[in-house]
């Protein structure tokens with residue numbers, strides 16, 4: 001099992017490979033376009049650790065205050081992780097029904113239509129890309145192949161954080177700020193009812209029609225040195 005510092009180094013490489021992939025896409029996303037910044041984004045605890053450990057004490061307090069307000073509001077609480085979804089698909093079972101509604105509101109961190117932690121934002125934010133401006137069409141228009149790539153990265157991130165948890169961005173960040181000291185590098189150790197224990201990757205969610213096209217990305221992922 002990788003220690004937290006090695007997991008963070010792998011996470012940085014995963015983000016880098018994904019950001020390079022996004023650079024190759026023809027998308028409408030741009031600064032201050034933030035309709036996708038809803039309160040329903042999910043993340044893992046290793047990603048929260050990356051964010052929280054970069055904040056000074058005042059920034060942590062400000063974030064905690066915003067998150068505490070969010071705890072009183074409706075938001076997406078996932079029932080399973082991406083690797084658990086893959087296992088369910090493998091066994092031909094039906095995944096649990098998830099309830100999510102974009103009208104529940106914006107991300108509590110969003111400030112003046114911009115992300116205050118943009119360079120540190122979790123994968124759930126990075127992977128929101130659209131061919132058309134969401135404001136024009138009412139929803140993101142995401143290429144099927146991009147959705148496949150997104151699943152693969154979500155699976156890898158969960159895999160490197162299999163001793164951690166997944167959940168709504170607000171819940172994961174709030175519990176991480178509360179439970180960890182950025183100075184010790186220790187990761188969240190208690191499970192909360194809103195968080196789900198992560199699972200190892202057992203099979204990639206790649207449909208047959210994308211297997212050849214995704215191979216260069218998989219090769220880049222396999223080449224990551226821990």
Ligand code: SF4
Pocket residue numbers: 028029030033034035036037128129130132133134135140
């Ligand atoms: S996903 Fe939609 S709302 Fe988000 S930046 Fe792209 S176009 Fe804008």
Ligand code: SF4
Pocket residue numbers: 036037038041107108109110111114115116117118121122125
């Ligand atoms: S963390 Fe930043 S990029 Fe992600 S939803 Fe919130 S404001 Fe948007």
